[in-house]
Amino acid sequence: MLNLPRSGYTLPVFACAAAIAALRWLNQPQWYTSVEVDLLDSSGIVNVPIEQISGLNETTALAITRSDPGDNLDLTRNTPVWAMVSRLPSSSAERIVLQGGEGIGRLEYGAGEAAIYAYAKRLILENLTRWLLPDDRIQVTLILPEGRALAKRTSNAAFGVVEGLSLLGTSGIAQPLSAPGQLEEFRSLLREKAQQFDALVFCIGENGLDLAPKLGLDAQRLVKTANWLGPLLVEAGFQGVRSLLLFGYHGxxxxxxxxxxxxxxxxxxGRQEILTAHGVKVGLPTVQAQALLAQETAEAGLNFLRQLDDVTGQSWSLPVYESIVADIDRRSQQYIYTHSEKSVQVGTILFDRQRNIVVTSKIAAELLESGLRM
Known part of the structure; x- marks a missing residue:
C-alpha cells in the first residue's frame, strides 16, 4: 500500500493561529496550548499548537507557534511564527490593521507593502473578526524572526519580494510537493480535470496559480504541477488531453x-547555458553571449538582454525568448509522444519577476483564442 506523504499547513495558517491566541489572551489572559483555525473555502477547521503566549502590557499580547509544512522539502520547517496584537482606540476606522514586521518580506515594486497575499489576509481577517467585540479595534503585527535569513535561500527576490519571506498560498494546506509520493496525488487531480476539459493549463507553483486568473485564464482548468512536469505531461497524454498551456516563471x-x-x-x-545557447542561435555576438553566460540568475540574464536592447537599438530579448518557448513547445510535445504515443499540442507563456508576461509562444496564442480564457 502506498504511503502518501503527510500534508502540513502553509505559513499563513500559523500566522493566523498566533494572532488568534494573542487576541484571545487580551480578551481573557490564560494559557492556550492550541487554537482552532478555519481554513475557509470548505477546507475545514484545524487545531494548531501554540508554543508560547504572553501579555506584554495591558493592551498588547504576543503569541508564538512553529511552522509545520508536512513531509516536504521546505526550509520554513520549525521556524517560529510570531503575532503581536495590540488594542487600538475604538474610534479607529479599521477594525483590524494588519502589518508585516521583521522577517515578513516587502514588495520591492509599488509602495513596498508587506508581502501578505490575498488568501493570507482573508484567512487572518475572517478568523480574527469572530473573536472581536463590537467596539474592538486591533493592530496585528506578524513577525518571522528567521525570515530575513531564510529568504536568502529562496527565489523570493525573483518575484520582487525582499527582506523576508512572503505569506503566500491559495489554501491553508501545505501539500508536500517535493515528496515523491505526492506525484500520485497530482496524477489523480489531473485525471479529474481531464474528465472535464480537453484543454488544460499547467502552473508550477503559487505565483502562476495566482496570476493566471487575473490574466483571464479559466481557473477551473488550472493544474498545479510543482516540479513534476515530465510525469504529468505524460499523464496528460494518457488521459486524452488535447492541448496544454504551460504558464510559469521563465527561470x-x-x-x-x-x-x-x-x-x-x-x-x-542549466538555465544560464540554455539562455546563452538561444542567444547564440538568434545571432547574439560572442562578447555579449559570454556576458550573458556570466549572469548569476535567469532574471539577471533577461535584464541583461533588455538593457542590450536599449543600448544597441536592436531587439535581442524577444527573439531569444521566442526561440526558448518554441523549443519548450517542441520538446514537451516530443516528450509526451515518446512516453505515451499520444499527440498533445503544447504552448508556453513565460512571466518575469514582476509577473509581467515576457513572451507567448505561437501555439500558446492559438490556444488562448480557442477557449482557455474565462
Whole structure:
C-alpha cells in the first residue's frame, strides 16, 4: 500500500493561529496550548499548537507557534511564527490593521507593502473578526524572526519580494510537493480535470496559480504541477488531453527547452547555458553571449538582454525568448509522444519577476483564442 506523504499547513495558517491566541489572551489572559483555525473555502477547521503566549502590557499580547509544512522539502520547517496584537482606540476606522514586521518580506515594486497575499489576509481577517467585540479595534503585527535569513535561500527576490519571506498560498494546506509520493496525488487531480476539459493549463507553483486568473485564464482548468512536469505531461497524454498551456516563471520553465523535465534545482539547472545557447542561435555576438553566460540568475540574464536592447537599438530579448518557448513547445510535445504515443499540442507563456508576461509562444496564442480564457 502506498504511503502518501503527510500534508502540513502553509505559513499563513500559523500566522493566523498566533494572532488568534494573542487576541484571545487580551480578551481573557490564560494559557492556550492550541487554537482552532478555519481554513475557509470548505477546507475545514484545524487545531494548531501554540508554543508560547504572553501579555506584554495591558493592551498588547504576543503569541508564538512553529511552522509545520508536512513531509516536504521546505526550509520554513520549525521556524517560529510570531503575532503581536495590540488594542487600538475604538474610534479607529479599521477594525483590524494588519502589518508585516521583521522577517515578513516587502514588495520591492509599488509602495513596498508587506508581502501578505490575498488568501493570507482573508484567512487572518475572517478568523480574527469572530473573536472581536463590537467596539474592538486591533493592530496585528506578524513577525518571522528567521525570515530575513531564510529568504536568502529562496527565489523570493525573483518575484520582487525582499527582506523576508512572503505569506503566500491559495489554501491553508501545505501539500508536500517535493515528496515523491505526492506525484500520485497530482496524477489523480489531473485525471479529474481531464474528465472535464480537453484543454488544460499547467502552473508550477503559487505565483502562476495566482496570476493566471487575473490574466483571464479559466481557473477551473488550472493544474498545479510543482516540479513534476515530465510525469504529468505524460499523464496528460494518457488521459486524452488535447492541448496544454504551460504558464510559469521563465527561470523555471526555460529548463524544458534544455530537455530538463524535473525542474527542482536539486535535480538539474542549466538555465544560464540554455539562455546563452538561444542567444547564440538568434545571432547574439560572442562578447555579449559570454556576458550573458556570466549572469548569476535567469532574471539577471533577461535584464541583461533588455538593457542590450536599449543600448544597441536592436531587439535581442524577444527573439531569444521566442526561440526558448518554441523549443519548450517542441520538446514537451516530443516528450509526451515518446512516453505515451499520444499527440498533445503544447504552448508556453513565460512571466518575469514582476509577473509581467515576457513572451507567448505561437501555439500558446492559438490556444488562448480557442477557449482557455474565462
Amino acid at each position: 523555471k520553465l526555460m529548463k524544458l527547452a534544455g530537455g530538463i523535465f524535473h525542474t527542482h534545482h536539486h535535480v538539474a539547472d
